[in-house]
Amino acid sequence: MTIFQALPFFPASLTRDENALPVAADADAVDLGALPEWDLSDLYPAPDSPELTRDVAALEAACASFARDYEGRLASLNGARMLECIERYQQIDVLGGRIMSYAGLRYYQNTTDAGRAKFMGDLQDRITQATTRLVFFSLEFNRISDDRYAEIFADPEGPARYKPVFDRMRAMRPYQLSDELERFLHDNSVVGAAAWNRLFDETTAGLTFEVEGETLGIEATLDLLTDHDRARREAGARALAKVFGQNIKLFARIHNTLAKEKAIEDKWRKMPTPQMGRHLSNHVEPEVVEALRNAVTAAYPRLSHRYYRLKAKWLGLDKLQVWDRNAPLPSQNPRNIRWPEARATVLDAYAGFSPKLADLAQPFFDHGWIDAGVKPGKAPGAFAHPTVTTVHPYVLLNYLGKPRDVMTLAHELGHGVHQRLAATQGELLAATPLTLAETASVFGEMLTFRALLAKTTDPVQRKALIAGKVEDMINTVVRQIAFYDFECKLHAARAEGELTPEDINALWMSVQGESLGDAFEFMPGYETFWTYIPHFVHSPFYVYAYAFGDGLVNALYAAYEDGLPGFQEKYFALLSAGGSRHHKELLAPFGLDASDPAFWDKGLSMIEKLIDELEAMES
Structure with a gap:
């Protein structure tokens, strides 16, 4: 066991996808209400x-x-x-x-x-x-x-x-080093991975992009990839590719160094695979992760490939470009959702499940536990940091009033509620393994989505809402498993020697076509889009936790919809357990078992059903 980490919160819930949490160039000009x-x-x-x-x-x-x-x-x-x-x-x-x-x-x-x-x-x-x-x-x-x-x-x-x-x-006993070596690694951490992490953070935050006469930061440029104007989306994508290409040697050096540092420590510890340390910290068996990975990759044709062919049809395109992946539908009515509406939307959805859930989320809004506005130098994306069990969590957002920002609020508040409930276990037992850490966050998103869907009667808006949810689920499941495969390939390749930027680019592209499907063309420069994803730097092999959490929540939500007796009480018990019990024990009251390959198919089938509904709208 290691004592608290210097930055224990950073990977708790960051951007789940490189385009998921954009920051608008004209954020200051949009009236979103008073942001906390x-x-x-x-x-x-x-x-x-x-x-x-x-x-x-x-x-x-x-x-x-x-x-x-x-x-x-x-x-x-x-x-x-x-x-x-x-x-x-x-x-x-x-x-x-x-x-x-x-x-x-x-x-x-x-x-x-x-x-x-x-x-x-x-x-x-x-x-x-x-x-x-x-x-x-x-x-x-x-x-x-x-x-x-x-x-x-x-x-x-x-x-x-x-x-x-x-x-x-x-x-960890089989992988423990001598006392002297363990002390050395502890002392060396501030000039090892932690120093490279800071270099990555500060470099990424300082990048600027020239787009149609404007100088933008990274999140403002990413925001363009969700613009209604396709020309603006393309301009943003090409600006990203240009700057990533100009900085790729530095990003390649960071990844080479961190992967080699990890390989050296793993060799001394006699870890059987680069992923083993993550599995141990997550308290999950390697075969469970492999079952998840295999189920998702086998489902690529039924999920992402099928959905993106539909999206190409909606957009009137023979092929999608990377700047079309998160594009809004042509029929989607763009509007900014002010902060008071976002707050009410999420709290009402939480209360619809249980008043207790809304009561646990309320103080985040009332007592300065959320930092929502877009500011120069602010960390991109979003996270919920539990701090310590004697205080309370804090949530960081970059809120711009888009529907996805409302879902991000629901997601991070789920983390915050989970962290508050688990705090009753005390500091050592409160920390939830990553396999269960995404449960409340993804469940919070699902509650919010279902609440919005229930009161949406207009067919056009219903289609846009369902399509947005499918895209979020694909980003959470398909894309994160593709990220996991990329990391596995990168660490395996680094074991054979230094990787050039072109080597890493090729590894990235090898998973992109496989996961996204034949609906896509990839512009020159997209091969560099691995450069700024923080999980690869801060928390190797973290990303499968998102797919794990989404599959788990889909199965949980199916049990909830089926009317499982006492579901709310069982759900709060699961969250309150923190890290005090194994996932197998916690899921048993719901009749679920993550070691069963059929478990993952059950979760993936929920995404398929939503795509089925979208296809039915076409007939």
């Missing part, structure tokens, strides 16, 4: 506040005293003493998580602010240095014999409730 900003004072009043200074010093002292009291003694502790030890460790986790949450959230409000970057970097250095004293904990715990381990957790006065945490930690 974060109030971070629940963490700390200010960067120079005495409270923050006090907590940094307290963390350093707590790490030192913890090491003095327990290093070399874990195996000798009885149940009661072990419980005390674990709870002290948990309090350090809370303290460090609070400090770095504050620093990280301030940074992501403006990643181009050198002062904020320095503030975060300096804190990260201090906390990494302090927590090096704690590296012994997981290493020594994993050396406790199986008999002694069972005895400690069987003690009625012991730490039995924390056993799931340590069972997951002990899964």
Whole structure:
């Protein structure tokens, strides 16, 4: 087990697709109502506040005293003493998580602010240095014999409730290095992956694109890919390709370095595959992920290929270009959805499922837990960061009033509600494995979509709504599995040697045609569009969690629609469990089993049914 991470929130829920969360060039000119900003004072009043200074010093002292009291003694502790030890460790986790949450959230409000970057970097250095004293904990715990381990957790006065945490930690036993090497890796992290991550973030945030006489940032340019005007979409796509091409050597260097760094660590740990570390952290069996991947790739012809042929027909095109993939339908009535309407839409949809769900989401709007506006230097995309269990989550959006932005709000609020419910487990047990981390977010989207669909009677608008949902599901399932395959190919190829930009481009294109189908042509330059997707940099092999979550929610929603008795209570129990139970145990009350290949087909069939409905509208 590692102590809190310096930026634990970044991959929690970022852009699920490179075009999913755009930022408009004329955002300031659109009247969206008063958009909320974060109030971070629940963490700390200010960067120079005495409270923050006090907590940094307290963390350093707590790490030192913890090491003095327990290093070399874990195996000798009885149940009661072990419980005390674990709870002290948990309090350090809370303290460090609070400090770095504050620093990280301030940074992501403006990643181009050198002062904020320095503030975060300096804190990260201090906390990494302090927590090096704690590296012994997981290493020594994993050396406790199986008999002694069972005895400690069987003690009625012991730490039995924390056993799931340590069972997951002990899964790393075969891959554990010496104490000295583990300390080195911990210390080196601030100049290893974390440094390359920051370089990626700051480079991406600083890119500018020339489009028809305007100088735009990356999100404003991506927004053009959803414009009603096809010429504008093409101009945006070509501007993206030009700038990505100009910077491709840097992005290739970042990916080469991170993939090699991971390969070296995996070799020392004797990890059987590059993906194994992710599977272990997700507490999911490799064969379950493989069953998901195989089910989705087998469904490409029934899902994305079929849908995009329909879309080409709607747009009056023989072939789609990349700038048509997320284009609105010609019949779709463009309008901006003001913030008050978006808020009411999502809260009403949540309340329609359960008033409790809406009550859990309400404080995000009322107490400065959402930062919604588009600002210079702000991190692109969206995420929900749980901070620590003694405070509350924060949600970041780049809200522009488009229907997809409303769905993003529903998605991130789902994460926030999940994080609030799981917080009752305490810091060590609250963190949900990625396999279940997308459950509440995707379910929140589904509730919002179904609520909107139920009150949409106009056939044209109904078609646009269903088509938008199908595209979101394809982006979440098909596209993310294609991303996963790209990563698998990239890491395998990097093991054979340095990759040129052209090598990486070819790997990217090898999954694009397969996943998107024969309805597409690919413009020169699209081969570089892997360059700015953050998951590949921040969280290798993360992306399959989105497909896992969508398939899981589709199956859950089918059980809900079928009237499964006590569904709401079972659903809240699932979310409240956090990381305290395995996905197999949590899904059993719903009659679901993710290890069954038929499970994934059930989820994919929901997407097929929506495409069936769209096809029926054509007849």
